[in-house]
Amino acid sequence: MPRSSPSLDMTPMVDLAFLLVTFFMLTSQFRAEEPVIVDTPASQKEMKLPDKDIMLLTIDSAGRVFFSIDQKDVRIAMLEEMGNRYKIEFTEEEKETFGKMGSFGLPIGNLKEYLALDGGDREKVSRQFKGIPMDTTTSLTNELFNWVDAGRRMSFNKYQKGVLRYAIKGDGDANYKKIKKIIEMFQKDEINVNRFNLITSLESEQK
Amino acid sequence: MAQLDTGGGDSKGGKHQKQRAKKQSTHIDMTPMVDLAFLLLTFFVLTSTFSKPVTMEITMPVKPKDKEDKTEVKHIVTLVVTKGDTVAWYYGKLDTASAAPFNISSFSKDGIRKVLMENNRETIKKIQEIEKKILADKSMDEQKRKELYTKQAVDLMGEKDALTVVIKTTDDAKYGRVVDMVDEMSIVNVGKYALVDISETELAFLQQQKIIK
Numbered sequence A: 001m002p003r004s005s006p007s008l009d010m011t012p013m014v015d016l017a018f019l020l021v022t023f024f025m026l027t028s029q030f031r032a033e034e035p036v037i038v039d040t041p042a043s044q045k046e047m048k049l050p051d052k053d054i055m056l057l058t059i060d061s062a063g064r065v066f067f068s069i070d071q072k073d074v075r076i077a078m079l080e081e082m083g084n085r086y087k088i089e090f091t092e093e094e095k096e097t098f099g100k101m102g103s104f105g106l107p108i109g110n111l112k113e114y115l116a117l118d119g120g121d122r123e124k125v126s127r128q129f130k131g132i133p134m135d136t137t138t139s140l141t142n143e144l145f146n147w148v149d150a151g152r153r154m155s156f157n158k159y160q161k162g163v164l165r166y167a168i169k170g171d172g173d174a175n176y177k178k179i180k181k182i183i184e185m186f187q188k189d190e191i192n193v194n195r196f197n198l199i200t201s202l203e204s205e206q207k
Numbered sequence B: 001m002a003q004l005d006t007g008g009g010d011s012k013g014g015k016h017q018k019q020r021a022k023k024q025s026t027h028i029d030m031t032p033m034v035d036l037a038f039l040l041l042t043f044f045v046l047t048s049t050f051s052k053p054v055t056m057e058i059t060m061p062v063k064p065k066d067k068e069d070k071t072e073v074k075h076i077v078t079l080v081v082t083k084g085d086t087v088a089w090y091y092g093k094l095d096t097a098s099a100a101p102f103n104i105s106s107f108s109k110d111g112i113r114k115v116l117m118e119n120n121r122e123t124i125k126k127i128q129e130i131e132k133k134i135l136a137d138k139s140m141d142e143q144k145r146k147e148l149y150t151k152q153a154v155d156l157m158g159e160k161d162a163l164t165v166v167i168k169t170t171d172d173a174k175y176g177r178v179v180d181m182v183d184e185m186s187i188v189n190v191g192k193y194a195l196v197d198i199s200e201t202e203l204a205f206l207q208q209q210k211i212i213k
Helices: A011-027 A072-086 A092-100 A108-116 A119-126 A143-158 A176-186 B014-022 B031-047 B112-119 B121-136 B142-157 B175-187 B200-208
Strands: A054-059 A065-069 A165-170 A195-202 B054-059 B076-081 B086-091 B103-106 B164-169 B192-195
Touching: A011 B031, A054 A143, A054 A176, A065 A072, A065 A143, A072 A092, A072 A108, A072 A143, A092 A108, A108 A119, A143 A176, A165 A176, A176 B175, A195 B175, B054 B175, B076 B112, B076 B175, B076 B200, B086 B112, B103 B112, B112 B121, B112 B175, B121 B142, B164 B175, B175 B192
Parallel strands: A054 A165, A165 A195, B076 B164, B164 B192
Antiparallel strands: A054 A065, A195 B054, B076 B086, B086 B103
């Protein structure tokens, strides 16, 4: 009598599993590292945000501002430009880390030590900061203005001018005054942007 | 590592081994591979983001160089989004002679939406008419119909006598409420709206009416 083996033919299952793995590998896009969770307000708009050429400003419920721009080469060029403006020298390693990083919200003076940290520690540390400092001027004290300006310039250098979109991801509980200030900053003559993308979540039920 | 199941690697045991050698199978123990595959699968399922964020595009009015108010729009509603659950509004020009020029409404369905719908009923009616007309027209495919409808609706909303809405906010208004209001514009078919700074006169009246402190 042949000994019956307890193993079964797993080939179809493996086929399926690998098919799914391949599918998810090819379709998935990694969620960018986000230092803060923002509860966006709901809307019934169904326009999708393109996944390229976005400058993203995140405002959390406490009014802290986080900045991010996509494309690694733009980010690195932007960091160099910011280093020139603020007289901070960044090493190649730091530039590389910065290029891969997501949103950040801290004064540029603290950026060097922040880049030296591990991903997990960064999240913890970023809670201590009050976002990117901003005021109503266009001088060096308005760091947010300088980030936006540098990011814009570098993006225009590397890519076609005018493709960059400006997205604002605000928490529903954030004070509108803060967002108004940011919009006013964008409308200054030096930047002169009047069109924004407000990121919302899709409203499921009719109010 | 995958192992070839040769059925016992014993070189000794003459008779026994011969029998086994005949049965030598090509089956590979796939369990570790499957484990790995499912591990990867789980990882990708959990980390992947399917839904792209939705966005609402707004164009802010360019800051006028002179502060003079040159609006000649007649059919206009001004909303003031405040901190709480109330939204103050008035129709046309601010009636400075009145003690209480602001009407008070809420964010609910029967609140400000009703007000806007009433003020915009002409345009809504026209849009419903063309919607009906286009839906009845079976000569076009669905996409074409949708395009035509959107185009005509946008034209209607931009007409001179269509409603214009000015959204103003007090300093302590919540961002979510402002987005709600902008969203409301598309629900009630208002094509002409803008986010504008509040004036001193309006603030004074709001205080007088005890809508804001």
